[in-house]
Amino acid sequence: MISEIDRYxxxxxxxxxWDPRFRLVSIFALIFSVILxxxxxxxxxxxIFAIILTCISKIPLSFVLARMKLVxxxxxxxxxxxxxxxxxxxxxxxxxxxITLSYRGIEYVKFAxxxxxxxxxxxxxxxxxVGTSRMDITIKALxxxxxxxxxxxxxxxxxxxxxxxxDEFTRMDRSLASRxxxxxxxxxxxxxxxxxxAMLFVNSYERADRVFYAMRSKGYSGTVATLHEFHARRQDWxxxxxxxxxxxxxxxxxxxxxxxxxxxxx
Amino acid sequence: MTATAKGAGAAITxxxxxxxxxxxxxxxxxxxxxxALEHVxxxxxxxxxxxxxxxxxxxxxxxxxHLNGILHSKxxxxxxxxxxxxxxxxxxxxxxxKIGIVFQDPDDxxxxxxxxxxxxxxxxxxxxxxxxxxRRVKDSLLRVGLAGYGSRVSHHLSGGEKKRAAIATVLSxxxxxxxxxxxxxxxxxxxxxxxxxxxxxxxxxxxTLIIITHDVNAIPELADRVIVLHKTVIADGTTREVFxxxxxxxxxxxxxxxIMQFFEVLQAFGxxxxxxxxxxxxxxxxxxxxxxxxxxxxxxxxxxxxxxEVGAVRGKYQHHHAALGHLE
Numbered sequence: 146m147i148s149e150i151d152r153y154x155x156x157x158x159x160x161x162x163w164d165p166r167f168r169l170v171s172i173f174a175l176i177f178s179v180i181l182x183x184x185x186x187x188x189x190x191x192x193i194f195a196i197i198l199t200c201i202s203k204i205p206l207s208f209v210l211a212r213m214k215l216v217x218x219x220x221x222x223x224x225x226x227x228x229x230x231x232x233x234x235x236x237x238x239x240x241x242x243x244i245t246l247s248y249r250g251i252e253y254v255k256f257a258x259x260x261x262x263x264x265x266x267x268x269x270x271x272x273x274x275v276g277t278s279r280m281d282i283t284i285k286a287l288x289x290x291x292x293x294x295x296x297x298x299x300x301x302x303x304x305x306x307x308x309x310x311x312d313e314f315t316r317m318d319r320s321l322a323s324r325x326x327x328x329x330x331x332x333x334x335x336x337x338x339x340x341x342x343a344m345l346f347v348n349s350y351e352r353a354d355r356v357f358y359a360m361r362s363k364g365y366s367g368t369v370a371t372l373h374e375f376h377a378r379r380q381d382w383x384x385x386x387x388x389x390x391x392x393x394x395x396x397x398x399x400x401x402x403x404x405x406x407x408x409x410x411x
Numbered sequence: 412m413t414a415t416a417k418g419a420g421a422a423i424t425x426x427x428x429x430x431x432x433x434x435x436x437x438x439x440x441x442x443x444x445x446x447a448l449e450h451v452x453x454x455x456x457x458x459x460x461x462x463x464x465x466x467x468x469x470x471x472x473x474x475x476x477h478l479n480g481i482l483h484s485k486x487x488x489x490x491x492x493x494x495x496x497x498x499x500x501x502x503x504x505x506x507x508x509k510i511g512i513v514f515q516d517p518d519d520x521x522x523x524x525x526x527x528x529x530x531x532x533x534x535x536x537x538x539x540x541x542x543x544x545x546r547r548v549k550d551s552l553l554r555v556g557l558a559g560y561g562s563r564v565s566h567h568l569s570g571g572e573k574k575r576a577a578i579a580t581v582l583s584x585x586x587x588x589x590x591x592x593x594x595x596x597x598x599x600x601x602x603x604x605x606x607x608x609x610x611x612x613x614x615x616x617x618x619t620l621i622i623i624t625h626d627v628n629a630i631p632e633l634a635d636r637v638i639v640l641h642k643t644v645i646a647d648g649t650t651r652e653v654f655x656x657x658x659x660x661x662x663x664x665x666x667x668x669x670i671m672q673f674f675e676v677l678q679a680f681g682x683x684x685x686x687x688x689x690x691x692x693x694x695x696x697x698x699x700x701x702x703x704x705x706x707x708x709x710x711x712x713x714x715x716x717x718x719x720e721v722g723a724v725r726g727k728y729q730h731h732h733a734a735l736g737h738l739e
Contacts, residue, residue, distance in 0.1 A: 151524070279524050305522060355519040358481050362512045363580060364536030366504035372531060372541055
């Protein structure tokens with residue numbers, strides 16, 4: 146069973162109290178601001194801010210870190226790839242069939258670190274952004290922000306069908322296991338798994354159809370049905386000013402001389 | 412194939428305003444070419460409670476999806492009329508005011524974070540005011556015996572609770588007609604009994620019920636009328652009329668209630684029984700009457716034809732002989 150990102154939506158914190166519409170826009174702006182940075186120091190500052198926000202939201206750090214592990218595994222190879230593959234006047238180590246392995250020095254390790262921290266910061270910010278209210282309310286907030294309805298629906302169904310896929314996979318996995326199937330490193334395992342995945346998509350498609358039928362039968366016409374109503378208070382604007390202001394500040398700092406020294410990596 | 416005389420179905424010549432559902436020559440072929448429904452026609456009056464039976468793959472669930480326009484085809488445009496109006500496939504989302512459909516798998520129906528949201532989903536879509544939505548959710552949960560379950564997470568409920576929750580999500584929309592796909596399937600005896608009670612209450616409240624089921628023992632309690640469907644309408648009549656035609660039912664791979672079979676066996680032992688009871692209640696009445704008529708006791712005996720007669724009754728309802736005969 147996939148654990149939902151909104152598992153801790155029920156706890157109380159300043160971030161939870163923040164109007165989801167404002168929260169989504171502010172933190173989204175912050176994510177973009179961090180991604181657009183090309184300065185290690187500023188990225189680290191962004192990271193610290195992200196950690197502070199996550200702590201304020203009271204979402205357990207273990208929950209956040211467990212989910213960031215996957216992203217970390219995905220970005221960690223950059224430490225190895227970037228210092229040796231960036232084209233330029235580095236020290237050539239070996240050239241093989243058009244692929245050149247060269248070493249360009251320690252700054253590129255820093256560059257790799259910057260990319261890794263940027264990625265981790267962006268992912269971490271997702272938790273205070275969408276992990277602090279129930280998914281249907283987040284989706285309602287997207288609607289409240291006048292996002293095109295097609296996009297909102299795509300988002301809603303993508304989220305909903307993750308669980309359909311997961312359910313179907315669990316069922317199939319149990320069915321395979323109960324008939325003595327064990328994953329090994331052979332061709333039989335591969336063909337079985339690939340067939341199972343093909344069936345997974347067929348089953349999920351049909352299941353998704355039925356869920357959609359049920360939604361239609363209950364009057365679904367494209368708008369999110371939740372009783373939740375948004376009321377912006379002064380505190381919502383203050384929070385927005387702080388977070389969105391910080392996002393702007395990072396960009397302003399990036400253009401100043403103090404931090405622009407390391408700009409222009411690429 | 413024997414077709415039972417159209418009882419209730421044909422007898423209705425009443426004013427259109429009393430009609431809940433009218434299906435006239437409904438045809439449906441799946442995109443892969445499988446014919447699911449052929450020339451299906453019947454009418455259901457308001458307040459009627461109708462069981463639809465038929466073997467697996469007979470098109471029962473497909474028929475159900477036609478009742479609010481989710482499935483539709485060009486050849487059968489306008490074939491289904493609900494409360495006097497033909498269904499417009501473009502207005503499926505407006506149908507729940509008239510007809511609520513309970514799907515076979517409750518997991519398909521429970522898709523919101525909390526049970527409250529699932530039950531509130533329908534009325535919110537129908538534009539019901541906020542306070543009224545809350546009242547309806549509370550009321551619907553109460554009616555299915557899940558009072559106070561609003562803050563539960565749907566996928567952590569038991570199978571029986573899920574089935575009842577799925578019904579609550581439809582009750583909250585307060586439709587005139589409720590159509591259900593195998594409401595009593597896959598339930599333990601207690602959950603099944605609870606569900607039958609809920610359905611009986613709905614029937615007594617005057618809701619029009621359409622119940623697809625394989626649970627023949629539950630039908631006498633729930634339905635006044637039975638339609639046998641196998642791509643087309645094979646038989647349509649009162650519950651008693653349809654169950655009387657056991658030959659047709661067995662040929663369709665269906666059954667009659669166990670109680671009915673048992674009283675047929677009793678007949679072979681000399682029990683005087685003109686009309687076979689369909690349910691336990693009926694059996695109690697039947698036995699009481701018979702004993703009173705026979706001066707305080709009933710008399711069973713074995714004569715030389717008893718075994719042949721019992722054999723004949725049992726043979727009549729044994730499906731596997733026909734199905735697996737070639738293996739023997």
